[in-house]
Amino acid sequence: MVLSFLRDFKNIQKFIWEFSIRDFKARYLGSFLGVLWAFIQPTIQIIIYWFIFQVGFKSVPIDNFPFILWLVSAMVPWFFVSDSIQNSTNSIVDNSYLVKKVVFRVSILPIVKVYSALYIHLFFLIFMIVMFALYGYFPSIYSLQVIYYLASAIILVVGLSWITSSLVIFLKDVGQIISVMIQFGFWLTPIFYSLKMVPERFHFFFKLNPFYYIVQGYRDSFIYHKWFWEYPNLTIYYWCFTLIVLVVGTVVFKKLRPHFADVL
DSSP states (O other): OHHHHHHHHHHHHHHHHHHHHHHHHHTTTTSSSGGGHHHHHHHHHHHHHHIIIIIISOOOOBTTBOHHHHHHHHHHHHHHHHHHHHHHHTHHHHTHHHHTOTTSOTTHHHHHHHHHHHHHHHHHHHHHHHHHHHTTOOOOGGGGGHHHHHHHHHHHHHHHHHHHHHHHHHOTHHHHHHHHHHHHHHHHSSSSSOGGGSOGGGHHHHHTSHHHHHHHHHHIIIIIOOOGGGOHHHHHHHHHHHHHHHHHHHHHHHHHGGGHHHHO
16 A cells, blocks of 8 residues: 555645645634634643743753753644644544545545644744744754654654554544553653653663654754764664554555445
């Protein structure tokens, strides 16, 4: 499925973008503020966390860097990852009427949800760059590296979405399991705390979390100014994990696809 999909991917790009824009608008259809809620909710969440940790717990700068910037640089990629996974999990169920259309490529439905989350992510990337500039930290050559980490996150999320979106059709509990796992992932990923605060003997287990690579990559791009090839072992592990997820996602989706219409 991957090879055939990649062959046709360029030809259906326009359709996916148009579909994702329609999907993005439909999510907030009927609300007074419309699509603004997509940006308001994450912004409020960042403000709340900042208030709790910096004002309430009086968090000090981490590595001599303002805590709010250190926090935002990790929250922004996490919002994208969590939003993509949660929404893509139900992408086929939410569009069940399309499954019975023989000519429709159902495998793009999870990708449409990822693209929808991408619009919000791009906004927050700009928002983050502005925040850094207000504190006197301007983009550097390292900032361009965020393109690599964003592409890395998209590939991993697409593989995961093919697995979860196909399984949830047959096992409704998958949606709840994903929500719980995202909660665990949120606290097991060093977003609010530095890995230096964790005993060194546990660092290996934290780095097994593939989203650690993405979150740390964003910080390396905007704060620490390190290139991804400076972590060869972590990079090799991440891509091996991602390719395995992509292959498993392809196999699972291909095996279950013929039964979607019967169950839905």
